[in-house]
Amino acid sequence: MLNPVRHLYLHVPFCPTICPYCDFHVLTRKSGMVDHYLRRMREEAQFQASRYNVDLKTVYFGGGTPSFLRDPEMTDLVDLIRTHLGWGTEENTLEINPGTVTRERAQLWKDLGFDRASVGVQSLNDETLKFLGRHHNAKQARTAIEVLLDVGFRVSGDLITAVPGQDLEGDIAGLIELGVEHISAYTLTIEEGTEFFRRGVQVREEDERRGFDLTAELLTAQGFERYEISNYARPRAHSRHNLAYWTNQHYLGLGPGAAGHYPTAREGLLSERITNPRLHDWLQQPFERREAEEIAPPDFVTDALFMGLRLRNGVDLADLSRRSGLDVWVRYQKPLKHHIKKGLLLLEGQVLKATDQGRWVLNQIIADCLEVDSRD
Incomplete structure (x- = not known):
């Protein structure tokens, strides 16, 4: 029997709007699309369960905007994963857009079994958020974090650095004041095919280096450990799921555009990587026909x-x-x-x-x- 796979990433591609810097596989929802997605996700979960020895420690719902799913949709999605693949025994993360949070929804997510929230704050300054094309404001971000913490989530706040005119000191101080235990700080990158690329937006190297160095200086001074190049945590607050990626562990990748790293019994190989096609093909293409990258x-x-x-x-x-x-x-x-x-x-x-x-x-x-x- 193959070694157990202990980590699962699930991609929810739906977003309220597409941010101008985003180059992930995301799309706005259309009538009936989520229903098709949920039916196909159940089939993929069944397929993965039949193919691999699954004993999950961590689950991560990413996107896209998983928290954009309606409450019955989220309930169905969690239920089908639990039914066919189980649930994480150590950590279960939900990516959350601040504009989707209410106390009732946060409590539902907690009751479903999520214990860690990765919140796409990006900035706590309204002008910076407007430049980034975000549809939440700073007040909504602060309120969302307060609600999630009050409900009992471990909270990670995402920031984007190297944004022109950004008050990075204020962003970091604000997240610390709110009480998050984990901060991910990623440099703004301009990828081909994005709206920012078409508009000719550029990131200056000096802004990139300043954001890189200043984030480390400010967070380590406040007791955060820089345990990964872009990730900082209070003691014992590291992302266990992301550590699985960074230590080259096996993990399932479910959903359109998701990548997985799988054990294999094929001679001369240690593992294989499979990247799912985008939504249209993912809904139709047989799972067993997907091409694998052989890892010698x-x-x-x-x-x-x-x-x-x-x-x-x-x-x-x-x-x-x-x-x-x-x-x-x-x-x-x-x-x-x-x-x-x-x-x-x-x-x-x-x-x-x-x-x-x-x-x-x-x-x-x-x-x-x-x-x-x-x-x-």
Whole structure:
């Protein structure tokens, strides 16, 4: 039997509106669309349950805007997941738009089994929110967090940094004052195909670096640990689900556009990644016909290095060697030694870490490791 899969990501693609910076697979709802989505989701959950040994520790409903689902729709969605795949024993996260929160809805989400809320605050300044195309205001964001905390959720607040004219100090101070235990701070990026790209919006490198450094300075001074390059937490408040990604664990990916990392019994492979098609094809294409990206041991290692070096704790090379069947240090010692000498990496016993400067050039570090693989 395959090793158990202990984490599940479920994608809800529906949003009230499409933000001008968003390049995720999202769409506004149309008549009957959610009903089709729920029927297909039940079929996918049944398929995953028949294919994998599932024993969940964490569940994450992301989007899109999962909290945009109507109460009966959310109830049905949770019910079908519980019926076919179970529920997380350690952490169950719901992504929430501040404008969708009422006390009654927050209590329903809690009663359904969610215990962690990831709130898309983005800013606590109305002008910044307007620039970002958000349809909630700062007061709604504050009220939403207060309600969620009062109902009993562990709350994470999402911020976008490097926004022109942003009062980043005020955003961070406001979230801390509200009492969130976790903050994710992501740099505004302009992706091709977005409204911002079409409008020619640009992010200045100096704003990106200022946001990166200032966020770390302010949050660590307030007792938050920077446990991942863009994520900060109070003690014991880390996102257990996201840590599964960053430590290269297996996880189910359900819903249109969702990606999953799966165990496999195929000879010569450690795992496989499958990315679901977008909604139209997801509703029709047989699940068993979806193409898998084969993950051989060298691919597994470079994936684990790329994600793990984002973490404050770094990568345990002995553990990674055990999991991959490769002697990681022996195989990649030339590029790793090179970057250690340049001060971009740090080796503490068997643990490899990226320095602050190294986190800025992880793509190059991994490219140098891939160069080793290309010579096989």
